[in-house]
Amino acid sequence: MSRLREEAAALALAWQFLTRVPLPVAVTYTPERMAASQAWLPAVGLGIGVIGAAVLVAAAVVLPAVPAVLLSIAATVALTGAFHEDGLADTFDGVGGGPDITRRLTIMKDSRIGTYGAVGLGLVLALKASSLAGLGPVGSPCLVAATLVAGHGASRASAMLVVMTSGYVRDDGTGKFTARGLGRRGVVLVGAVGLAALLILFAAAGAGAAAAGLAGLMAGHLLARSLFERQLGGYTGDCLGATQQLSEVGLYLGLLAWI
Structure with a gap:
């Protein structure tokens, strides 16, 4: 029972870390629980995808594909507080504008967005919207909804693969709790969510689509x-x-190319 309580606390911390939705119960923070929570981040991603998919399906009842997809993306951005989008923009600004590692890391901490970040973020959001909307005429709202759920879960498993195989380079920062690594338990949980995401694609569109999405x-x-x-x-x-x-x-584009 104690183990289950700890896993529930880690899951709750993962939810609080990735979203702006408050939980009805308070969870005591400890560094150990926060480190354990990273294994649950892809599972939280599935939940975020479910919410985005629900918005998409509801909007698709009365709207064409493009505005329905845009409303879905807006919902997930609001849900997460543009957390990952901010990281994307900061990364583009840092690696695009810094002459050395120290300067790049300094730029990435700057709250202002630069040219590289603005252009990169705009292009990625445009590619998301256009690829998901492109699935509408050849698929259905249910296919796009399944793609959203799979994409949000699998992409966070992909981010955890970086944690498994690379090293954290700051002495502090929001990602510091990942520096301890995932451990066997974390690898199993992350792998299970990644597999579940692929199975969702397989059930919605077949083995070829799942393979294309993975590629x-x-x-x-x-x-x-x-x-x-x-x-x-x-x-x-x-x-x-x-x-x-x-x-x-990438998952959305791979699926669209196959479909």
Whole structure:
């Protein structure tokens, strides 16, 4: 029972970390619980995807594909407080504008958005909206909804893959709690959510679509890492946000290419 309570507390902390939705019960913070919570981040991603999918399906009853998709994206951005989008923009600004690692990390901490961040964020949001809307005429609201759920869960598993295979480069920051790594328990939980996301795609569109979505996600993952790992020598919390965003849009594009 004590183990279950600790896992519930870790899940609650993961929810509070990724979203702005308050929980009806207070959860006591400890560094150990926060470190354990990272394994639940992809599961929270599935929940965020479910909420985005519900908005999409409801909007699609009375609206065409494009505004329905935009409302869905707006809902998930509001739900998370643009947490990952901010990380994406900061990463683009840092790796695009800094002459050395110290300067890049300093730029990434600046709350102001620069040219690289604004252009990169705009392009990624446009690609998300256009790819999801593009699935509408050839699929259905249910297919797009399933894609949203899978994309939000699998892309956060992709970000955790960075934690498993790279090193945290700051002495502090929002991502500091990931520096301890995931451990066996975390790897199992993250892998289970990643597999569940692929099974959702498989059930909605078939094995080929799931494979294409996975290929697109991995392309986005590798693109993100090519941007920051050589420039920073590892990752920061912002880089995890960038990985999530590029992996998510990669999955959507891969699926659209197959469909």
